[in-house]
Structures are given as structure tokens and as C-alpha cells.
Amino acid sequence: xxxxxxxxxxxxxxxxxxxxxxxxxxxxxxxxxxxxxxxxxxxxxxxxxxxxxxxxxxxxxxxxxxxxxxxxxxxxxxxxxxxxxxxxxxxxxxxxxxxxxxxxxxxxxxxxxxxxxxxxxxxxxxxxxxxxxxxxxxxxxxxxxxxxxxxxxxxxxxxxxxxxxxxxxxxxxxxxxxxxxxxxxxxxxxxxxxxxxxxxxxxxxxxxxxxxxxxxxxxxxxxxxxxxxxxxxxxxxxxxxxxxxxxxxxxxxxxxxxxxxxxxxxxxxxxxxxxxxxxxxxxxxxxxxxxxxxxxxxxxxxxxxxxxxxxxxxxxxxxxxxxxxxxxxxxxxxxxxxxxxxxxxxxxxxxxxxxxxxxxxxxxxxxxxxxxxxxxxxxxxxxxxxxxxxxxxxxxxxxxxxxxxxxxxxxxxxxxxxxxxxxxxxxxxxxxxxxxxxxxxxxxxxxxxxxxxxxxxxxxxxxxxxxxxxxxxxxxxxxxxxxxxxxxxxxxxxxxxxxxxxxxxxxxxxxxxxxxxxxxxxxxxxxxxxxxxxxxxxxxxxxxxxxxxxxxxxxxxxxxxxxxxxxxxxxxxxxxxxxxxxxxxxxxxxxxxxxxxxxxxxxxxxxxxxxxxxxxxxxxxxxxxxxxxxxxxxxxxxxxxxxxxxxxxx
Amino acid sequence: xxxxxxxxxxxxxxxxxxxxxxxxxxxxxxxxxxxxxxxxxxxxxxxxxxxxxxxxxxxxxxxxxxxxxxxxxxxxxxxxxxxxxxxxxxxxxxxxx
Numbered sequence: 001x002x003x004x005x006x007x008x009x010x011x012x013x014x015x016x017x018x019x020x021x022x023x024x025x026x027x028x029x030x031x032x033x034x035x036x037x038x039x040x041x042x043x044x045x046x047x048x049x050x051x052x053x054x055x056x057x058x059x060x061x062x063x064x065x066x067x068x069x070x071x072x073x074x075x076x077x078x079x080x081x082x083x084x085x086x087x088x089x090x091x092x093x094x095x096x097x098x099x100x101x102x103x104x105x106x107x108x109x110x111x112x113x114x115x116x117x118x119x120x121x122x123x124x125x126x127x128x129x130x131x132x133x134x135x136x137x138x139x140x141x142x143x144x145x146x147x148x149x150x151x152x153x154x155x156x157x158x159x160x161x162x163x164x165x166x167x168x169x170x171x172x173x174x175x176x177x178x179x180x181x182x183x184x185x186x187x188x189x190x191x192x193x194x195x196x197x198x199x200x201x202x203x204x205x206x207x208x209x210x211x212x213x214x215x216x217x218x219x220x221x222x223x224x225x226x227x228x229x230x231x232x233x234x235x236x237x238x239x240x241x242x243x244x245x246x247x248x249x250x251x252x253x254x255x256x257x258x259x260x261x262x263x264x265x266x267x268x269x270x271x272x273x274x275x276x277x278x279x280x281x282x283x284x285x286x287x288x289x290x291x292x293x294x295x296x297x298x299x300x301x302x303x304x305x306x307x308x309x310x311x312x313x314x315x316x317x318x319x320x321x322x323x324x325x326x327x328x329x330x331x332x333x334x335x336x337x338x339x340x341x342x343x344x345x346x347x348x349x350x351x352x353x354x355x356x357x358x359x360x361x362x363x364x365x366x367x368x369x370x371x372x373x374x375x376x377x378x379x380x381x382x383x384x385x386x387x388x389x390x391x392x393x394x395x396x397x398x399x400x401x402x403x404x405x406x407x408x409x410x411x412x413x414x415x416x417x418x419x420x421x422x423x424x425x426x427x428x429x430x431x432x433x434x435x436x437x438x439x440x441x442x443x444x445x446x447x448x449x450x451x452x453x454x455x456x457x458x459x460x461x462x463x464x465x466x467x468x469x470x471x472x473x474x475x476x477x478x479x480x481x482x483x484x485x486x487x488x489x490x491x492x493x494x495x496x497x498x499x500x501x502x503x504x505x506x507x508x509x510x511x512x513x514x515x516x517x518x519x520x521x522x523x524x525x526x527x528x529x530x531x532x533x534x535x536x537x538x539x540x541x542x543x544x545x546x547x548x549x550x551x552x553x554x555x556x557x558x559x560x561x562x563x564x565x566x567x568x569x570x571x572x573x574x575x576x577x578x579x580x581x582x583x584x585x586x587x588x589x590x591x592x593x594x595x596x597x598x599x600x601x602x603x604x605x606x607x608x609x610x611x612x613x614x615x616x617x618x619x620x621x622x623x624x625x626x627x628x629x630x631x632x633x634x635x636x637x638x639x640x641x642x643x644x645x646x647x648x649x650x
Numbered sequence: 651x652x653x654x655x656x657x658x659x660x661x662x663x664x665x666x667x668x669x670x671x672x673x674x675x676x677x678x679x680x681x682x683x684x685x686x687x688x689x690x691x692x693x694x695x696x697x698x699x700x701x702x703x704x705x706x707x708x709x710x711x712x713x714x715x716x717x718x719x720x721x722x723x724x725x726x727x728x729x730x731x732x733x734x735x736x737x738x739x740x741x742x743x744x745x746x747x
Binding site: 623630631 | 743
């Protein structure tokens, strides 16, 4: 099998049987159980102890999440203390179901990949819980909000800890549910309710892909266990592996808002801002990347699927970046940028063994700086009476200095300012892409330039430039409970690059994703880094030239180029869906109903009304006159006699 | 022999036409009796011709049935006449569509 786009490198994925969860690792299940318990208490305890939960419910939710984080931290250090070969720990909780040869256990797997995810989910999750205490302070349904957040954390942990695809699917659907509940949390707004529904429906499309992939795995391998499949994958037919890979990619596209299933993410910004930060930036939307990296043993043997991953990734990273350039809603700009950054992660995951570790690295740093910026945006909205339009912002450096400074750290990280975390992670992905295929690399570099443009535009419109506030708005700094998470996340955004020191993350993840032989890039690494930085600098300068030096109108101008109009309309993503899927679907359905009404109903109802009509005509014979009955009897007898005669004599 | 059958046919036809044309229930009833007796005549005639008793036995059965019918039928006609003051068969036409 040869890779059709890239030169396929030889690789060896170590298939290590996970060791038993003994000692400290026996508490692994608690990581999931704690937030789940929190969700149960907060969601089901409401009717019993409404008053008490309204007072302390948010602390309860935060405490469960923090407890989960502490255990994750402990487990992480225990894992670091082990030898490299023994860093895969399995815990078999119970048999989930068993029928005939079909046997699925509720098994957990703790390895370097899930360890990093555990830290990200519980760490960032806990910070966002703390932030929400301040952000949701005046919401009457705050207790329920924290219940949903805990439910989300539990489901996400299930997703990354499961040792088989079926358990992963359980978590996958769980985060989908939590996402739906939280996007539509302010359900009194019709737009929020519609956005929640849209996210749910589009995610169903992706979920069909994932569930079909799992079904295909059961057919092909008879199991959905990661370790078992990675051992057997070599013996399976290439077609089956390609099909599984493409179906997994469809699932990943739905969850991670990749083209063509991208249109729900921008609408999902209707949810409360901490939700956007946790679910639609840092964790849930990266589940697709996790899925592909986790399924490396399948994608390595399915080069066609891998190529499709790269194509999807490149299209998305440009698509999201272009959206980010035209939006005026601060959260939608960040959502577009999230799409684009996940595109980078997908690109890394599609590049194979060389890119997996960098995809996860970018995922982690992105989790830090994007959560930071979303929470920062929430803080700005908090001070601006929940206005999201950047054309009503400006000159906020004085009134909210902490938000400004922490946001600036996130900004420098995402554009890849040298030394900041995003610089290291994005640079590595572009470098790997260039080494594999120059076109992909150049497009990724272009994406980095656009990122520089739209993030600078956001910074200029929000914090710098002159003030364009609405009347009666008094911007103020958010309370400490909100700024402290910002400061922690800002520190992580700056320092996240440490993970790359001495290629630590590459070595750490090697037991899961394998280790590539170093590929010689076409240019020296330093030159590539300089080039990327130059492209970003051009993007930043362009933003300064087009946005910073001019006066920003309070109303979005209408006489704009076609490109701007297209980007404002989400590059017609909804129109494409409408035209390609919804419209034809509606036609098929209306055709079917017409066929049902005319064909099936017509036959049935026509038959019955024909019988009825005949009966109506013939009932006139029943006129009640005995003599006419007698006459018909006579006629009948005569007819019978006549017939008998004819038959007998002929 | 032929005469018996011809007489039987004539009697039957008279009874038949009577049933179809007359309105008075008593007359209709009498015509029905006429038809029964016409068929009795035919049965007996054929029995004599074939020289066995089958037809004659059948004729007895018809007579028994006719007697029973008269009992029931006249009772019904009496009742109808008492309630409606009329013995016309066309008046008793409520049982229809």
C-alpha cells in the first residue's frame, strides 16, 4: 500500500498490553465518577433541596471537578514515575454486556495520551467552573448550569478514558447531549434553542459515521477494543480499513466542526460564554482530533483515509480563518478561529506518525489560549452589558486592565508570537506539513497569516482604537473569581511551549502513537520558522493598515466586496446545506408523502368507496315491497332453470 | 298423463301471477296455497307414472308444511290487520333501506 499524496514512512506501533491498574491507579474510575456524582446531585437533588443547592450548588460542582483534577494530577505524576514500557494501565470495571460471542466490557485505559487529556479536561474544566461562579452569579438556574457542566466533564472523561470504541461512543454521545443542553441553556431565546437543535442534528450526521465505523469494526475484528484492533489491523483488508477510517473521519468532522459539518459551531456561540470556552473551544470540539490520533493504527494502514483527513483539515483551517476575518461578533470570530485551529490539529493528525504528537501538542496549547480568550471575551461582555458586537467596544485597556493583559497573552499565543505556546505548536505542524507535501505546508502557512490578521483586528476593535460604547455602558473589570482563572490560563498560554522542550511530548506520546524517523524538511527548520513568523507579521501589519489606521464605523458597512459578504454569511455554509441536503431531502419527503397519499391511500380509499358506491346503488332493491321480492325470486328461479336447460341440451 | 302436468302448470302459473299482482294478503296467501297444491299435483302424477311412492310421500310432507304455514301466516296477517286496519301487503313495507 502506498500513500497517494505523501511518501509513507516506515513505522512501528508498539502494541503493549496494558498492565493492571494496581496501587494508586486503582482510583482511576473515580476521575469519571466524581463529576458524574456531582451532576447527579445537582440535577436530581434540585427538587429535594432547592434552597440549599441554590446557595452552595456552584461550590459543590466546582469541588467535584477540582477533586477529579487532583486525582488526574496524582495519576499523571505516578505515570511519569513508571518506565516507558509500563505506561499503559487498564482497568476493567465490569462487563457492560455479553451476548453470545459479543462481549463488551466497561474498560478504562490510562496511557500517556489519555493522561494529557485528563489534565486538560479537568484542569481547564475546573478553572472554567471557578470562572462560572462569577459569570453566572445572577442566573436563577445557576445550580442546573453547574450540573450540566459536571455532566459534560464526566462524559468527556469517559470519552478519553475508555479502552474500547463503544465506551468512547458512550462519552461521545454524552458530550453531545451536554453540549446541546448548554448551548440551549438560555432556552427563552429562540435563537439559542434553534442553535442547540442545529448543533444536535448536525452532530447526529457525524455520529452516524462513528456508529457505522464501530459496527464495521465488530464485523471485521469482532471487537472494539483499542489494543485488540491495533494488533489485528494488519491482517484486515485494505478496503475495510479505508471504510472504517473514512467513517471515523465523518464522526470527527461532526464533533470537531470540520467542513462539511462545520456550520453548527458559529451558532453554538448562543450558549453562555464559559460553555463556549470549555466545550466549543478547549475540549469537546477537539474530540475529533483525539479520535483520529487514538485510531492511528487504522489510519496508518488506510492512506486514502489519511489523505482525506489532510484535505478536510486544510479546507477547514482556511474556511474558519476567512470567517474570522469578517465577523463583528467577538465570540463568532473566536469560533471561526477555533475551527481554523482544529483544522491545524486535524492536519497534524492526518500527517501520520510524524504529526500525531504535534496535533496533541497544539490541541493542549490551543486549549489554554483559546479558553483564555473566550473567558476574556466573556469578561468583556460582562463589563459591556452582554453586548457582543466589537463595533461597540474600543478603548477598554484602562477600564479592564487584567482582562486586556490576559487576553493579549492569548492573542500573542494564537498568532504564534515567538516564544509563546502557539508559536511552538503551530510551527511544528507547518514544518511537518512542509516536509510531507509542500502545497499543504504553504496553505497552512497562509492560514497562519490570516490568523494574524483577524486576531489583530479583534484586538484592535475590542481593546484599542477609540471608544464606541453604547450610551449608559460603564465598562468595569470583572470580579476576582473571574480574573484569577484568566491569569492562570494566560500563564499557561505563555508557558505551554515548555512541553516541547527536548521533544518531551513526542517521546511521552511515543508508546501510543509510535515514533517517526525524522523526515528531512525541504528547508532548514530555522528558515521555516522565520518564514512563518514573516507571514504572520504581514497578516498583523495588514490588520493594522486596514483596521487600526482607519476609523471603525459603528455600523457594519454595506458597500463591501463579495468576499466580505460571503464570509459574513459563513461562506454560505448554511445555504450549501440547504441546497444540497435540506432542500433535496424535503423534496424526497414531499414526493414520498404524495406517493403515499395518491398511490397507497388512493388504492385503499378508492377500493372502499367503490364498494360503498355499489352498495348505495344496489340497496334500492331493498324497497320493502314483498311482491317485488317475490318477482326477483321468480326471475332468479327462471334464470337458473334456463341455465340448466341450456347446459343440459347443448 | 300430459293433462295432469299441464293442469299443474296452469294452476302454478295462476298462483304465481296472483302472488305477484294481488295486494290483499289473504288472496296472496291463497295463491301461495294454490302453487303448493299445483306442485303436489305434479308430484303425485309423476309418482303414479313411475309406480313408486316417493312422490306421494313428498306430497304429504308439502301438505303438512302448508298446514303449519297457514297457522303461522294467518296469525301474522290477523295481527297486522288488527294494528293497521289493513291487509294490504304493500302497506307493510317498513323493513327497507
